Amino acid sequence: MTMSLGRRAVGVPPARPITAGREAGEMVAEGVCAWFGKRLVLEDVTLTMARNEVTALIGPSGCGKSTFLRILNRMHETIDGAQLAGTVSLNGTDIYGLEQRAVEVRRHIGMVFQRPNPFPAMTIAQNVLSGLRFNRLRVANPDEVVEEALVKAGLWNEVRNRLKALGGDLSGGQQQRLCIARALALRPSVLLMDEPCSALDPTSTRRIEQTIGDISHEVTVVIVTHNMQQAQRVSDRCAFFLAGEDEPGRVVEEGPTEQMFGNPDDPRTRDYVNGQFG
Amino acid sequence: MTTTSVNSTPGQHRFHLGQGPAHRRMRPREFGPTDIVLAGLTLLAAICTAWIVFDQLTLLSGMLGFVVVTAAVFLLYYYVLNRQLLGRRAASDRLMGAVATLAMAAIMTPLVLMVGFLFERGAHLLSWHVLTTTQQGVPLVCVPHQHCAQAGVFHAIVGTAEQVGFAMLLGVPAGILTAVYLNEVGGRLAHWVRVIVTAMSGLPAIVAGIFIYSIWVLKFHFSGFAGSLALAILLLPTVTRGTEEVLKIVPGDLREASAALGAPQWRTVWSVVLPTARSGILTAVMLGIAVTIGETAPLLFTVFGSTTTNWNLFGGPQASLPFLIWEMVKLASKSTIDLAYTAALVLFLLVFVVFLSGRILGSPWLGSAVRSLANRRSARRRVALEEVADR
Numbered sequence: 001m002t003m004s005l006g007r008r009a010v011g012v013p014p015a016r017p018i019t020a021g022r023e024a025g026e027m028v029a030e031g032v033c034a035w036f037g038k039r040l041v042l043e044d045v046t047l048t049m050a051r052n053e054v055t056a057l058i059g060p061s062g063c064g065k066s067t068f069l070r071i072l073n074r075m076h077e078t079i080d081g082a083q084l085a086g087t088v089s090l091n092g093t094d095i096y097g098l099e100q101r102a103v104e105v106r107r108h109i110g111m112v113f114q115r116p117n118p119f120p121a122m123t124i125a126q127n128v129l130s131g132l133r134f135n136r137l138r139v140a141n142p143d144e145v146v147e148e149a150l151v152k153a154g155l156w157n158e159v160r161n162r163l164k165a166l167g168g169d170l171s172g173g174q175q176q177r178l179c180i181a182r183a184l185a186l187r188p189s190v191l192l193m194d195e196p197c198s199a200l201d202p203t204s205t206r207r208i209e210q211t212i213g214d215i216s217h218e219v220t221v222v223i224v225t226h227n228m229q230q231a232q233r234v235s236d237r238c239a240f241f242l243a244g245e246d247e248p249g250r251v252v253e254e255g256p257t258e259q260m261f262g263n264p265d266d267p268r269t270r271d272y273v274n275g276q277f278g
Numbered sequence: 279m280t281t282t283s284v285n286s287t288p289g290q291h292r293f294h295l296g297q298g299p300a301h302r303r304m305r306p307r308e309f310g311p312t313d314i315v316l317a318g319l320t321l322l323a324a325i326c327t328a329w330i331v332f333d334q335l336t337l338l339s340g341m342l343g344f345v346v347v348t349a350a351v352f353l354l355y356y357y358v359l360n361r362q363l364l365g366r367r368a369a370s371d372r373l374m375g376a377v378a379t380l381a382m383a384a385i386m387t388p389l390v391l392m393v394g395f396l397f398e399r400g401a402h403l404l405s406w407h408v409l410t411t412t413q414q415g416v417p418l419v420c421v422p423h424q425h426c427a428q429a430g431v432f433h434a435i436v437g438t439a440e441q442v443g444f445a446m447l448l449g450v451p452a453g454i455l456t457a458v459y460l461n462e463v464g465g466r467l468a469h470w471v472r473v474i475v476t477a478m479s480g481l482p483a484i485v486a487g488i489f490i491y492s493i494w495v496l497k498f499h500f501s502g503f504a505g506s507l508a509l510a511i512l513l514l515p516t517v518t519r520g521t522e523e524v525l526k527i528v529p530g531d532l533r534e535a536s537a538a539l540g541a542p543q544w545r546t547v548w549s550v551v552l553p554t555a556r557s558g559i560l561t562a563v564m565l566g567i568a569v570t571i572g573e574t575a576p577l578l579f580t581v582f583g584s585t586t587t588n589w590n591l592f593g594g595p596q597a598s599l600p601f602l603i604w605e606m607v608k609l610a611s612k613s614t615i616d617l618a619y620t621a622a623l624v625l626f627l628l629v630f631v632v633f634l635s636g637r638i639l640g641s642p643w644l645g646s647a648v649r650s651l652a653n654r655r656s657a658r659r660r661v662a663l664e665e666v667a668d669r
């Protein structure tokens with residue numbers, strides 16, 4: 001759990017409480033670098049994830065997409081020896097500001113992982129409410145929250161009659177949607193998704209893509225995907241990450257999805273999105 | 279081999295009453311009634327063969343040798359038979375199954391014999407009287423041809439329950455917290471703590487007793503509490519190591535998921551890690567209790583023993599079941615040895631009850647019952663809060 005303050009940009013703006021949920025937020029990353037131990041894995045990434053837009057991060061394996069995503073909600077610093085530089089702000093507030101608490105930041109910036117990870121000792125309903133419970137947020141009507149989140153995640157119809165079943169009793173695709181519901185129940189401003197469909201069948205993938213479309217009006221979505229069609233289908237903007245041999249990952253090109261897929265500036269982007277890479 | 283085969287010949291499956299095509303159901307590798315009969319007959323054949331070889335041809339004797347020869351012959355017959363009937367692959371599967379079962383039987387036999395022995399020696403002495411009276415006023419040695427009052431073990435049950443109960447109160451939370459420190463918090467000191475805990479688990483029980491004797495009993499005299507302290511020293515490493523092992527297998531994914539929802543680390547441990555590892559932790563605790571409840575050595579220098587009921591854990595000598603067994607066996611008269619066996623049986627039953635309640639506590643059924651109760655209660659509290667807010 002080390003974070004080198006020395007490497008952080010100086011001149012941190014005074015901390016303000018992050019303006020809380022209910023509406024999508026705008027994330028801006030500027031000059032973000034990341035290290036694991038002495039190894040620089042991500043260099044100078046500057047990216048704006050606009051409000052209400054779905055941003056897709058694409059690029060070959062190992063180029064630092066997950067690392068970048070984890071920097072956006074301060075999960076990077078939970079790894080031993082991980083360090084970072086640069087600034088990341090949500091609605092203009094530096095999330096790495098000295099007075100920001102990491103746990104508070106994570107509440108506003110939800111995350112869905114590559115592998116579904118519902119809490120096995122909790123029921124479906126408890127899983128959905130877990131974020132609220134962890135943050136000691138009391139709600140007047142928990143049942144409503146559960147229903148709303150599950151409807152948003154496109155899981156309600158399948159589980160409405162067994163909300164008391166354990167989270168682990170669902171199929172993989174259902175578990176992933178439960179994880180999305182769990183993240184949505186906290187009403188985050190931003191939702192980060194790290195290859196959320198990589199373990200799922202086409203039908204579940206469709207459902208989740210639909211979900212992303214449905215929720216993008218109230219939460220800014222950042223999604224990592226290896227599936228070019230998926231990136232095309234769900235995203236408004238795309239960022240292409242690339243790491244050379246023994247070189248850190250960088251953003252080669254970013255822009256509106258149509259342009260990235262239709263008429264990219266960089267030949268490497270064209271090769272990659274057309275599947276002619278390497 | 280197909281896993282299911284459709285068979286819709288009319289009349290062939292008279293028992294199939296449901297709609298749809300009738301399937302011949304099968305479970306691959308199932309050990310069915312025919313297998314049981316086959317195994318039984320093979321065992322019979324093996325016993326006969328062993329008898330002929332062992333008793334008739336070689337004139338050897340001895341129970342153990344007979345059992346070993348029977349087992350070997352059984353395995354041989356069983357393999358050959360299954361090979362003829364089911365083929366090589368199934369036969370080796372059955373053979374390994376039989377070897378594993380025999381190994382289990384070899385381990386279980388002494389255990390079952392021991393428990394049986396305990397029941398044989400103690401069960402007829404067990405009575406309401408024994409469970410509810412003490413040794414007070416009962417002479418240790420019965421003069422022959424004189425009526426002799428029967429002693430009870432109530433005082434020892436009280437002592438053991440209090441001492442072990444309090445030791446749990448001290449040792450279980452400390453052990454679980456230590457495991458949480460080792461596995462969840464970590465840091466430079468963790469390595470040394472782990473070394474010390476491991477060393478503690480190798481500590482001879484009597485040393486724990488002597489240690490408490492020198493730091494506590496010398497100043498504050500004998501008491502059940504001193505015994506609890508000594509037992510807690512023994513309980514701690516067992517609970518810690520056991521809990522640490524189960525915490526290790528809680529997937530890191532869950533901790534990440536919890537952190538990503540904005541949970542502080544203590545929250546993650548309390549609401550995610552510990553509940554996920556619950557049944558494993560319970561096993562660790564049960565093991566710890568099993569280790570401590572039968573310990574005599576740490577009590578030798580701490581509780582002192584007593585023939586009367588002392589309810590006060592903190593004042594004066596107290597009896598204890600293992601301690602009573604040790605003392606009574608040492609006296610070596612018929613009546614005291616009888617009492618020792620009774621006490622041993624009571625101790626065994628006590629452990630059994632503790633384990634049973636542990637299993638019930640740890641069962642998912644009770645877990646969910648408690649959970650829904652808690653939910654209902656918090657819902658009620660919420661409603662109450664809202665009513666207050668409304669006014």
Ligand SMILES: Nc1ncnc2c1ncn2[C@@H]1O[C@H](COP(=O)(O)OP(=O)(O)OP(=O)(O)O)[C@@H](O)[C@H]1O
Pocket residue numbers: 036041059060061062063064065066067068079
């Ligand atoms: N915990 C870690 N410790 C050390 N190095 C790491 C760690 N996690 C990732 N890395 C390194 O950081 C680099 C970027 O990894 P990252 O997981 O961000 O890649 P990615 O783009 O998400 O790849 P993928 O598409 O395969 O998920 C890789 O070279 C990887 O080896």
Ligand SMILES: [Mg+2]
Pocket residue numbers: 065066067194
């Ligand atoms: Mg990744």
